[in-house]
Amino acid sequence: MPRHVAIIMDGNGRWATARSLPRAAGHRQGAQAVRRTVTAACELGVGTLTLYAFSSDNWKRPRAEVTALMMLFRRYLVQEIEECRREGVRLSVIGRRDRLPADLIPLIESAESTTMAGNRLHLRLAVDYSSRDAILAAAVHARTREEMTAALGPDVDLLIRTAGEQRLSDYLLWECAYAEFCFTDQLWPDFNRGSLEAAIADFQGRERRFGAVPAA
Ligand code: FPP
Numbered sequence: 001m002p003r004h005v006a007i008i009m010d011g012n013g014r015w016a017t018a019r020s021l022p023r024a025a026g027h028r029q030g031a032q033a034v035r036r037t038v039t040a041a042c043e044l045g046v047g048t049l050t051l052y053a054f055s056s057d058n059w060k061r062p063r064a065e066v067t068a069l070m071m072l073f074r075r076y077l078v079q080e081i082e083e084c085r086r087e088g089v090r091l092s093v094i095g096r097r098d099r100l101p102a103d104l105i106p107l108i109e110s111a112e113s114t115t116m117a118g119n120r121l122h123l124r125l126a127v128d129y130s131s132r133d134a135i136l137a138a139a140v141h142a143r144t145r146e147e148m149t150a151a152l153g154p155d156v157d158l159l160i161r162t163a164g165e166q167r168l169s170d171y172l173l174w175e176c177a178y179a180e181f182c183f184t185d186q187l188w189p190d191f192n193r194g195s196l197e198a199a200i201a202d203f204q205g206r207e208r209r210f211g212a213v214p215a216a
Contacts, residue, residue: 002157002203003047005196006172006179007037011163011187024068029189031072035080040193041121042087044200048122048154052171056096056130070101073127077107081114088120094153095129124153131173148174155179158203160196162188180206 009030016026034051041049054069084091093108100108138151149155156172156179164185168176182199207214 001045002180002200004050004154004156004175005041005046005048005158005160005200006050006052006156006176008052008159008161008165008169008171009033009188009191010161010165012189014163015187015189023065026189027065027069027072031076033189033191034076036192037196038080038084038089038121038123039087040196041123042089044196046121046200048124050094050124050126050153050156050172052129052169053125054095054127054129055170056128056133057170059099059128070104073125074101074104074107076125077104077111081111084111084115084123085118088118089115090118090122091115092122092124093127094124094134095127096133097128099128126171129171131168131170131175135174158182158199160184160199162186162191178208178210180208 012026012030013023014026015029016023019025034053037051038049053073058069059066081091091111093112097105097108134152135148138148142148142151152174153172154175155177156175159168159172159176159179160182161167162184164183166181166183172179180203182202184195184199186195
């Protein structure tokens with residue numbers, strides 16, 4: 001079982017456009033897929049799940065779309081926290097906080113403290129996140145690989161990206177040094193437990209050598 005699964009949740013906009021709906025409707029369905037995936041990850045025994053919810057480059061999107069996404073984060077932090085606590089999910093938010101709407105900060109802090117004791121799954125939501133910026137910030141104090149890992153988080157075992165794109169988009173660049181990549185054409189709002197199981201089965205069929213020669 002991969003201990004750390006990271007997901008680039010892509011395709012919300014295309015899901016909505018294919019149905020002649022506004023992009024925000026795709027993000028709303030995407031939030032449902034987040035709920036399903038967190039529950040599935042918990043049940044399957046994934047240790048850490050890091051979801052790319054909003055990249056630092058996503059500020060370039062139309063203001064109405066950014067507002068809709070912030071509203072969904074707000075709602076998630078309010079509505080899902082009790083369920084997270086019950087399921088043993090510890091929630092953390094990674095990324096910059098100084099550019100987020102001010103009212104999100106106490107919600108994030110409260111969600112993090114309420115779920116602090118969760119030890120079944122560590123759910124990390126990347127919001128206003130840039131891996132390059134995270135690496136630059138960590139490198140101010142960290143001088144060894146171990147210190148970098150302590151500052152950034154655990155190495156990723158399995159990186160999933162939906163919606164057919166095959167790029168990292170400034171996500172977990174250090175942590176993905178030896179990640180296995182799984183790309184699927186499925187759009188994020190359609191992602192479900194079966195999709196996660198399929199990606200994990202794919203991962204389990206890979207031979208991870210970390211630069212060494214195959215075992216004799
Ligand atoms: C990429 O799809 C998705 C995002 C930029 C936002 C991800 C947000 C969610 C899944 C919803 C809310 C999340 C939480 C944690 C409650 P895109 O808009 O780039 O899709 P496209 O490439 O088809 O246009």
